[in-house]
Amino acid sequence: MGSKDFTSECRRCSLAECRTQVVFGVGSLKANLVLIGEAPDSNEDLEGKPFVGRSGEIVDQMLDAINYDRKKVFITNLCLCRPVNDKGGNRTPTKKEVKACRKRLIKTLHRIGRYGILYGLAASEAVLKVKWPQWGRPVYCEEVGKWFTPVKHPSWYLCGKKKYIPFAITEFIEAIKKMRKLYKLGET
C-alpha cells in the first residue's frame, strides 16, 4: 500500500512514543477520491483504522450521500500516529510532527486519487500550504498536481454542533460535484 513507505516501526517524530500503533491509510489504491484527516484519535489508535468511531459515522454518511462506500475511496491522515495531550486526550499535531509525516502524505497523494477532501485546518494547511483556506472551495495543489477541497473536520460537529451535520453533508456533496466538474468526470 502506498502509505507503507513509513513502516509500523517509524520513529521520525515524537508521536512514536504515545501511539498504540501506526494507523495506515485504507481503501482502494485505484480510488478517484481520497479523504485526508488530521491524525488518529483514541478510537483510530486502538483499532488501527482511520475514521472509526463517531467521526467515522459522519464520514460514512457523507459517502452514502454520493452513493459511495469505504471500499471505493482511500482514507488516510496527515499524521499516522495519535497525538496525545497531557491529560491523555487527543490533540492537534505540532508543526514538527506535521513536518515529519507530511512528505509521506504528499507521496501517497501523488500515487493515489484524482482529487481529495481535506478534513480540518491542519490537513488543509499542510497539503495546500495556505493559511486559513476557504471551506468548500476546491484549490489546485501544484505540488501534487491535483484538486483538493478543505472542509471542517467531522469531529468539529460532535462538540455540541450536531445540528450542522446536514450542512456538512451538503457541503461535501457540493465539493465532490465541483471537483468532478473540474476534471469533467461523471459520477465516478
Ligand code: SF4
Ligand atoms: S506520525 Fe508519521 S513521522 Fe511521526 S512517527 Fe508516526 S508515521 Fe512516523
